[in-house]
Amino acid sequence: MAEAHQAVAFQFTITPEGIDLQLSYQALNQIYHSGVRSWKRRVSRMRNRVIKGVYPASPSSWLFVVIAILATLYMRSDPSMGLIDKIQQHLPLSSQGQTMLSALVFSTLLWLSLILALRFCLKLLLSYHQWMFEMHGPVSNTTKVWVTLLRLLSSRKPLLYSYQTSLPHLPVPTIKDTLSRYLQSVRPLLSDPAYKRMTELANGFESNLGNRLQRYLKLKALWATNYVSDWWEEYIYLRSRGPIMVNSNYYGMDFLFVTPTSVQAARAGNTITALLLYRRKVNREELKPSRVPGTVIPLCAAQYERMFNTTRTPGLETDVLQHWQDSEYVAVYHKGRFFRLWVYNAGRLLSPREIEHQIQRILDDPSPPLPGEERLGALTAGDRVPWHQMRKQYFSSGINKRSLDIIERAAFFVTLDDEEQGMKGDDPAGNLDRYAKSLLHGKCYDRWFDKSFSIVIYKNGKNGLNAEHSWADAPTIAHLWEFTLATDAFQLGYTDDEHCKGDVDRMLPHPRSCCGTSRLFVLGPKCQYKHNEKGNLADDVDCHVFPFREFGKGRVKKLRVSPDAFIQISLQLAYYRDRGGFCLTYEASMTRLFREGRTETVRSCSNETCAFVKALEGEQCRRLLRLASEGHQNLYRMAMTGAGIDRHLFCLYVVSKYLGVDSPFLKEVLSEPWRLSTSQTPIQQIELFDIKNHPDYISLGGGFGPVADDGYGVSYIIVGEDMINFHVSSKYSCKETDSHRFGAEIHKALQDIMALMSAEPKSAAPSRGPSQPKKQL
Structure with missing residues (x-):
């Protein structure tokens, strides 16, 4: 860790002449300014409480x-x-x-x-x-x-949280409707005997245990703000005992074609500054509330509250999310050493040039890591129970506890990577794949996977992030990352020699250990032995990233087809060609129209989509595609408006476990594998620059690991009018999956469907969904 302040404000010793009091005026000065900044934040929070408390009226x-x-x-x-x-x-x-x-x-x-x-x-x-x-x-x-x-x-x-108390509560669907939609969703995946058996299970559940569980769920919905979110966070994320690296965490990438600077320290300076400016806007509630694109309809902003100063700590049965109100430093990792980088001095935020200066000092620091320090981050990459036990044994007191607290209380985590990443080079396609793997897991020990998010700055100036999933969903991080990239490139900028702008206070203390001159962490031999790489899990991930440039949403919208539905149907066609059949498909949809809403599942493998895929070579396939598109969009709308299937069934299952009763139907439903897990990354949530006038500054988006061992994880981002970027993941250990092969099938499926639809008369009936809201809203 690096240090810019002394650990204590004063020291005293007992001498024969009495008490010798040694005051550190620099430290006291920093404490004073830190306290002033803290009180300013309190006053600002009180003011904001009044303003948002009377919204839509005003205090005046x-x-x-x-x-x-x-x-x-x-x-x-x-x-x-x-x-x-x-x-x-x-x-x-x-x-x-x-x-x-x-x-x-x-x-x-x-x-x-x-x-x-x-x-x-x-x-x-x-x-x-x-x-x-x-x-x-x-x-x-x-x-x-x-x-x-x-x-x-x-x-x-409005302020960021002005709409929170006015958002409706997520409704509980009826048992009958949920079961009916569930049976409809699995019909194309089951044979006639299997479907008959599942129908009997569903009917038995509805007539017996289902109504009892439903009453408890409705009681919770009356009492709780959101009947799903707390259980979803706890049982899906925090109670998982497996590694969160690859299995849960996800990543976000830099610009595809542009690297604003090749100077690693400079890119770190602007990136850290942009993130802290975003945190200031969140604290002051100066961000505009997120809305459904093209409308005045607000979305829940609750996930922003734990974006910074947050970490996930391991437990024996469940993890805990810890959040602190403020932090004046970031934790930095470089070549096996941990540093604490103070980002405030005398109550002011350091300039980008000053942060670059401090980062460069860390890069130039020749000191080697202590024994065991280099691979300490591997503890956050592995199973949660061993990490909890190691934490209890080695990090419960003394310097180890203080050092671990410094990492966990940091605003966020920064890795100064000694590798170069990005698309440029002799093998641009392979470089993008390696770039994705680096952000997803790195070396398994050079990231801190428990932090709410970690920033990675590469040697050639490329950057990216790795985000922990339990505290928020990808659109929230995407909002943060879009602001960061745009602020870095278009507002902060760089000098002609690619350094950050601004002046440097040469009196800033040189970064070094936060415990005086000694380094952090005193680790025993057994603890050091446990710092092994989680190489099997990381090496097994097959990542493939590719930009699709033949066309984008502009051409799809001219056909009056929803771009999201077009892509989802293409994924079904690609999977059918790749595996010779269909599978249960997960598409993430938000429920942030409701207070504390998170996500719902859109079961994209529908009867209509399967009918189209099977009839692609027939005469009726264009009509079937439109039916499939509209059917998919209707599923998306229902998921967004609280009429989804999976969260309701999940909560019914949780209630059954609390009551100590077993349901064969729920047990089977909750154990079904999602062999195709998909998600769309939103873009242009913040209008900080015009992508039409700056076409090179397009985002690669981000991705995640496969949900099923024998399945695919697919993330896509619709960039501008003429490009779609795809992130495909699978596991090498499964002989039936191949990310590059599936990527080629996606590419071909998109082209085939476009060729089919382009030959159709333009007078066909329109299809539209929530990704393209009506302009008059």
């Missing part, structure tokens, strides 16, 4: 109400219908003072009542989701009125 509206009431009283009219007189009787003041104070009390009560009424109206408006199911074309009068009222109530500029 109270004064308007008071003036209006006093004006009516001056005109000898009583708008309170006698309430002011009743309040006046209980006030021990003079007559004139009683009148004034009672009017103020009544005005305040009236103002609060109006706020509650406005918030209730806003919540009712946000509970309306029929707009999503209306086809492109004429909009119903109900939706037109709804849009007008929503725009009226959303006219004031």
Whole structure:
């Protein structure tokens, strides 16, 4: 770890002459400025609580109400219908003072009542989701009125969390509807006898145990803010005892064609600065609330709260997410050594040039790692129980505990990688694959997989990130990463010699260990022995990244087909050609239209999609593609509006475990493997630059490891109008999967479907989905 401050503000010793008190004025000065900054943040939070607490009204509206009431009283009219007189009787003041104070009390009560009424109206408006199911074309009068009222109530500029209390709660679907949709989703995957058996299991569950579990679930929905999210976080993520590296964590990449600077320290300086500027905006709630693209409909912002200063700590049965309110440093790893980089000095954020200067000092530091220090991060890459046991044995007290606290309390983790990554070179396709593997797992010990996210800065200036999944979903990290890349390239910028802009305070302390001159971590031989690479898991991952440039969403939209549905159907065709059949397919859909919403599953392998794939060479395939596209989009809409299948069944299963009862139906449903797991990475969430005018600054997106040992993980990002980037993962140990082979099948499937649809008359019926909201919303 590096140090910019002394560990304590003062030291004292007992001498024969008395107490010798040695004050560190530099440390006391830093403590003073840190305290001032902390109090400023508290005042800002209190101010924001007031502003968002009265939204959609404003604090100044109270004064308007008071003036209006006093004006009516001056005109000898009583708008309170006698309430002011009743309040006046209980006030021990003079007559004139009683009148004034009672009017103020009544005005305040009236103002609060109006706020509650406005918030209730806003919540009712946000509970309306029929707009999503209306086809492109004429909009119903109900939706037109709804849009007008929503725009009226959303006219004031909101803070990041202004809409939180107005978002509706996630509804609990009926057992009958969920089971019906489930059976429909598995029909193309099961033979007639297997489908009949599953139907009997579902009917038996509905008539017996299902209604009992449903009552408990509805009771939770009445009490909890979201009946899914807390159980999803705990049982899907935190209770998993396997490695989170590859299996849970995911990654995000740099620009595809552009590297703003080739100087590693400079790229680190701007990247760290941009991330800290984003954190400042989150703390001050200055970010605009995320919305459904092209609309005024807000999305839940709860996931932003734990973005920084957060780590996942291992436990025996379950992990715990720990979040601290603030941190004034980042943890840095370079060539086996851990450093603490202070990013504030005298209460101000260091300039990008100053951070670059400090990073360069770390890069130039020749000291070797201590025994066991180099591979310490491997503990976060392996199984959770051994990590918990090692933590309890070696990191529960003393210097090891203090050193581990420094890493875990950091704003985020930074790795200064000694490799070069990116597309350029003699083998651009292979370089992208290696780039993905490096971000997904690295050397298995040079990342801190427990941190909410870790930034990787490569030797040639490329960067990327690795994110822990339990605290938030990919769109939240994508929002952060898009801001970081855009701020780095277009706002902070670099000098002509590729260094960060700004001045350097040469008096900044040289980075070194945070425990004086000694290094961090005193590790025993047994602990050092455990720092082995999780090489089998990492080496088994087959990553393939490729940009598809033949066409993009622009050409697909001209066919009046949803781009997401087009890609999902292409994936089904590719899988059918690759494996000779269909499989249970997972597509992530958000439920952030609801408070504390996270994700729902879109089961993309539908009856309509399978019918199209089988009939691709027949006469009716174009019509079937449109049916499949509309069917997929309808599944997506239902998932977004709380009518999905899998989260409801998951929660019913959790209730059954609490009650100690077994359901053969739920047990079988929850054990079905997702051999094709897919996700779309959103883009242009922040309009910091125009991608049309800067076509080279396109993002590669990000990816994740395969969910099933014999399956594929596919992530894609629709970039601009003319490109789609794909990230495909599988496991070498499975002889039936091959990421490069599947990538080639995706490429061919996209081309074949486009060729088919381009030959169709343009008068065909339109198909539209939530990824392309109506402009009038």
